[in-house]
Amino acid sequence: MLKRYLLAPGPTPVPPEVLLAMARPMIHHRAPEFDKLFAEVREDLKWLFQTRNDVLILAASGTGGMEGSVSNFLSPGDKALTVNGGKFGERWTKLCKTFGAQVTELKVEWGRAVDPQAVADALKKDPSIKAVYVQASETSTAVAHDVKALADIVKGYEETILVVDAITALGVLDLKTDAWGLDVVITGSQKALMLPPGLAFASVSEKAWRLADKAKNAAFYFNFKRERENQQKSTTAYTPAVSLILGLKEVMNILKAEGLEAVFARHAMLATAMREGVKAAGLSIFPQERPSDALTAISAPEGVDGQAVYKNLRTQYGMTAAGGQDHLKGKIFRISHMGYIDSFDVITALAAVEMVIKGLGYPIKLGSGVAKAQEIIMGKS
Amino acid sequence: MLKRYLLAPGPTPVPPEVLLAMARPMIHHRAPEFDKLFAEVREDLKWLFQTRNDVLILAASGTGGMEGSVSNFLSPGDKALTVNGGKFGERWTKLCKTFGAQVTELKVEWGRAVDPQAVADALKKDPSIKAVYVQASETSTAVAHDVKALADIVKGYEETILVVDAITALGVLDLKTDAWGLDVVITGSQKALMLPPGLAFASVSEKAWRLADKAKNAAFYFNFKRERENQQKSTTAYTPAVSLILGLKEVMNILKAEGLEAVFARHAMLATAMREGVKAAGLSIFPQERPSDALTAISAPEGVDGQAVYKNLRTQYGMTAAGGQDHLKGKIFRISHMGYIDSFDVITALAAVEMVIKGLGYPIKLGSGVAKAQEIIMGKS
Incomplete structure (x- = not known):
C-alpha cells in the first residue's frame, strides 16, 4: 500500500466534502435550483476576489481565462506589454501574438521578480500600450511579481489596463483587486480553490470594460461581454460546468468559514x-x-x-x-x-x-x- | 418529498457509478496514472466515434468544440455554408461570422430537416466553399439532419469539409464517421455521454487536417493541431478536466459493455x-x-x-x-x-x-x- 500525496502546483487535493458535493445527482443549468446556486457563488467570488465587479465563471481551464483576457481587450495591431519571467509569462506573449497584438516583452530572469521601474519605463516610452500582462505568482519559478506596484504605475495611464494571471495566487496571496486597481484578474479552479480543473474565473474592472467596448477580436466561447450580460441574470452564455459549480459552493463555504x-x-x-x-x-x-x-x-x-x-x-x-x-x-x-x-x-x-x-x-x-x-x-x- | 427527474436535453442524468468515479481523490495530469487513463479513453473514443482518427478532448462545453471547428479550419474571408434549422444551426452562422468567414446560410424551416439537394446546389454554385456546418441532431427542434447524404455530396469536393455538430447525436444515432466521411464531428460530455458538462470532443479527418494547415485564425485554447500533438503523447496542451475524464472512463466501460x-x-x-x-x-x-x-x-x-x-x-x-x-x-x-x-x-x-x-x-x-x-x-x- 502506497498512500498518495498530491503536492503538485495544481490540480491540488480536493476536500472530501467537495468531492461528495460534486457527486450529487446532476441538476439542470436552466432551472431555479441552479439559478440560486449561481447567484450565491457569484456573490462569494466577489468576496474572494476582493472586488465589487462581476467575476465571470467560464467552463475551461485557466488558459481559457487567459485567452479571454487577451481576445476581449486587444484588437489586432494593439500594443501589449508582457512580463515574461517564466513559462506562464511566456504564455502571455504567445497569446498576445496569436491575437495579433504588437508585443513588447519584458524578459525577467527566471527566479527573479519584475522590476516595477522597468514597466514604468516601458509605459513612459510608449504610452499607447493598451494592456500589461503579468503573473501574480509565476508557477514555473515560484516567484511572486509585485502586482500592487505595477497597478500603481498602470493606474497613471487612463487607457492602459493591468491584467493579472492569479491562477496560483488568488486565495493564497492577499490581492486587493479593487483597492489596488487590478483591472483583470484570472484564476482557475484547481489551485487554491481546491476543485478539479475545469473552471476559469475573471474579474473585470470598469476601465477594462471600456477597453473591451473598443476591441475587435474573435471572442465567441470566451466572450466576456456576452457572459457578463448572461451571468448578471444568473445564467451563462453556454452550458456551465455544473458539477464543478456545485463543488465551488462547498469550497466557498469552507473559505468563508476560515x-x-x-x-x-x-x-x-x-x-x-x-x-x-x-x-x-x-x-x-x-x-x-x-x-x-x-x-x-x-x-x-x-x-x-x-x-x-x-x-x-x-x-x-x-x-x-x-x-x-x-x-x-x-x-x-x-x-x-x-x-x-x-x-x-x-x-x-x-x-x-x-x-x-x-x-x-x-x-x-x-x-x-x-x-x-x-x-x-x-x-x- | 418530491423525487427529481432530469429529462432535459443536457445535462442528462449521470449514473451513480460515474458520480462515484468522479468523487475519487484528485490525480495529477502529468503523471503515469493519468497518462494511462488518457490513452485508454482516447482509444475508447475512437470506438465510440467510429473513426481511426484522433478524437481530441477539450476542457470546455460543446460550444468550445464548435468554436474550434470554425477557428481551426477557416481563415478570415473563407467561404462557409451553414445549415440553420434551429438555435444551434444559428450558432454555426454566428461562429463563422465571428471568425471572419463569408457565410452562406441555408435557412431551413424549424421542424424540418435540410434538403440535401439544397446543399448540393449551393456547393455547385460555389465550389470554393471551404466547409459545410450542420447539426446531426438539432436540439432546439428535435430534428435529425441527414448527415450521411450531406457527406456523400461534400465528398465530391476535394477542398471542402463537412463539420457535424453531433452534441445530441453521438452515442444516440449511428454516425459512421469514417465510413460516411464526416470530416469533423463534435460532441459534449453532458448528453449521451452521461457526464456533467465540461468536456468537448472533436474527431478530425485527414482532409480536415489539410485544411487546418492552411487556416489562419486565432486558435489558442482551442488549437486543434497543438492538442493533437500533445494528445498523441497522452497529454494535453492545457490542464485537462481531470475528474470528468475519470468519469469518462467509467462511462466508456458502461457503453462498451452494452x-x-x-x-x-x-x-x-x-x-x-x-x-x-x-x-x-x-x-x-x-x-x-x-x-x-x-x-x-x-x-x-x-x-x-x-x-x-x-x-x-x-x-x-x-x-x-x-x-x-x-x-x-x-x-x-x-x-x-x-x-x-x-x-x-x-x-x-x-x-x-x-x-x-x-x-x-x-x-x-x-x-x-x-x-x-x-x-x-x-x-x-
Missing part, C-alpha cells in the same frame, strides 16, 4: 515553514527574491538531478510534486502548499524530500528540515 | 415509445420529418401554453424538461431520452405529460400514451 485573513495567514505560515525547512536541511530555494507562498521551488543540490528527486518522490513515496520546466528541467523541483493543505502536509513533504535526496547520495541530516518546520508551525521561530 | 449497436437500438426504441406514446395520447410531435432519437419535441395542444407544461412538470412533479426556444417558446416543450435513460423513464415522462396537460384543462385520456409506450417496450407494437 475567513480571508486566516486563509492568507495559513498559506504564509505554511510557505515559511517549507522554505525555512528546506534551508535548514541544507538545500536552497530557487527564487532569488519574492518567493510565492503558493509553492516552493527547490534547487537540486550539486550532483543531484532534480528530475530524479521528482520521480523518486512519486515512485518511492507516492508523492506527486513537479519538476522544472524548460531550461530549469533537472535544476529544480517544486512542491505546492496551496489549497487544501495543512502543517502536516508540509512536514510530510519535507521529510520525503530529505529521504529522497539522501537516497540519491547527497549528504543531508534527516529530520533537520522537519524540525525547523515544526518550530515555525508551533510559533516558536 | 455495445454500440445495442446503444443505438435502445435509443431508437425509447424514442419510438415516446413519440408513439405522445401521439396515442392525442398530442402531436413537432418535427415534420426525421425526428431525432435523442429527444422529442411535443407541440403544445390548442389553448395550452408550452411554457406552462414545462413549468408544471417541474413544480408539480419534480421533472426538469425543456421549453421551446425563440419563436417556438410556448409552442413546444421537449423531453430528452438520451444517455442514462430506460423504459420507465419514458413511461414516467409520458405519465407526467398526460397529467400536466389534463391539469391545464386540455382533454386527455390518462394512461393512453403510457399504454402505447408499454406495448412498444414489450415489443408488441
Whole structure:
C-alpha cells in the first residue's frame, strides 16, 4: 500500500466534502435550483476576489481565462506589454501574438521578480500600450511579481489596463483587486480553490470594460461581454460546468468559514515553514527574491538531478510534486502548499524530500528540515 | 418529498457509478496514472466515434468544440455554408461570422430537416466553399439532419469539409464517421455521454487536417493541431478536466459493455415509445420529418401554453424538461431520452405529460400514451 500525496502546483487535493458535493445527482443549468446556486457563488467570488465587479465563471481551464483576457481587450495591431519571467509569462506573449497584438516583452530572469521601474519605463516610452500582462505568482519559478506596484504605475495611464494571471495566487496571496486597481484578474479552479480543473474565473474592472467596448477580436466561447450580460441574470452564455459549480459552493463555504485573513495567514505560515525547512536541511530555494507562498521551488543540490528527486518522490513515496520546466528541467523541483493543505502536509513533504535526496547520495541530516518546520508551525521561530 | 427527474436535453442524468468515479481523490495530469487513463479513453473514443482518427478532448462545453471547428479550419474571408434549422444551426452562422468567414446560410424551416439537394446546389454554385456546418441532431427542434447524404455530396469536393455538430447525436444515432466521411464531428460530455458538462470532443479527418494547415485564425485554447500533438503523447496542451475524464472512463466501460449497436437500438426504441406514446395520447410531435432519437419535441395542444407544461412538470412533479426556444417558446416543450435513460423513464415522462396537460384543462385520456409506450417496450407494437 502506497498512500498518495498530491503536492503538485495544481490540480491540488480536493476536500472530501467537495468531492461528495460534486457527486450529487446532476441538476439542470436552466432551472431555479441552479439559478440560486449561481447567484450565491457569484456573490462569494466577489468576496474572494476582493472586488465589487462581476467575476465571470467560464467552463475551461485557466488558459481559457487567459485567452479571454487577451481576445476581449486587444484588437489586432494593439500594443501589449508582457512580463515574461517564466513559462506562464511566456504564455502571455504567445497569446498576445496569436491575437495579433504588437508585443513588447519584458524578459525577467527566471527566479527573479519584475522590476516595477522597468514597466514604468516601458509605459513612459510608449504610452499607447493598451494592456500589461503579468503573473501574480509565476508557477514555473515560484516567484511572486509585485502586482500592487505595477497597478500603481498602470493606474497613471487612463487607457492602459493591468491584467493579472492569479491562477496560483488568488486565495493564497492577499490581492486587493479593487483597492489596488487590478483591472483583470484570472484564476482557475484547481489551485487554491481546491476543485478539479475545469473552471476559469475573471474579474473585470470598469476601465477594462471600456477597453473591451473598443476591441475587435474573435471572442465567441470566451466572450466576456456576452457572459457578463448572461451571468448578471444568473445564467451563462453556454452550458456551465455544473458539477464543478456545485463543488465551488462547498469550497466557498469552507473559505468563508476560515475567513480571508486566516486563509492568507495559513498559506504564509505554511510557505515559511517549507522554505525555512528546506534551508535548514541544507538545500536552497530557487527564487532569488519574492518567493510565492503558493509553492516552493527547490534547487537540486550539486550532483543531484532534480528530475530524479521528482520521480523518486512519486515512485518511492507516492508523492506527486513537479519538476522544472524548460531550461530549469533537472535544476529544480517544486512542491505546492496551496489549497487544501495543512502543517502536516508540509512536514510530510519535507521529510520525503530529505529521504529522497539522501537516497540519491547527497549528504543531508534527516529530520533537520522537519524540525525547523515544526518550530515555525508551533510559533516558536 | 418530491423525487427529481432530469429529462432535459443536457445535462442528462449521470449514473451513480460515474458520480462515484468522479468523487475519487484528485490525480495529477502529468503523471503515469493519468497518462494511462488518457490513452485508454482516447482509444475508447475512437470506438465510440467510429473513426481511426484522433478524437481530441477539450476542457470546455460543446460550444468550445464548435468554436474550434470554425477557428481551426477557416481563415478570415473563407467561404462557409451553414445549415440553420434551429438555435444551434444559428450558432454555426454566428461562429463563422465571428471568425471572419463569408457565410452562406441555408435557412431551413424549424421542424424540418435540410434538403440535401439544397446543399448540393449551393456547393455547385460555389465550389470554393471551404466547409459545410450542420447539426446531426438539432436540439432546439428535435430534428435529425441527414448527415450521411450531406457527406456523400461534400465528398465530391476535394477542398471542402463537412463539420457535424453531433452534441445530441453521438452515442444516440449511428454516425459512421469514417465510413460516411464526416470530416469533423463534435460532441459534449453532458448528453449521451452521461457526464456533467465540461468536456468537448472533436474527431478530425485527414482532409480536415489539410485544411487546418492552411487556416489562419486565432486558435489558442482551442488549437486543434497543438492538442493533437500533445494528445498523441497522452497529454494535453492545457490542464485537462481531470475528474470528468475519470468519469469518462467509467462511462466508456458502461457503453462498451452494452455495445454500440445495442446503444443505438435502445435509443431508437425509447424514442419510438415516446413519440408513439405522445401521439396515442392525442398530442402531436413537432418535427415534420426525421425526428431525432435523442429527444422529442411535443407541440403544445390548442389553448395550452408550452411554457406552462414545462413549468408544471417541474413544480408539480419534480421533472426538469425543456421549453421551446425563440419563436417556438410556448409552442413546444421537449423531453430528452438520451444517455442514462430506460423504459420507465419514458413511461414516467409520458405519465407526467398526460397529467400536466389534463391539469391545464386540455382533454386527455390518462394512461393512453403510457399504454402505447408499454406495448412498444414489450415489443408488441
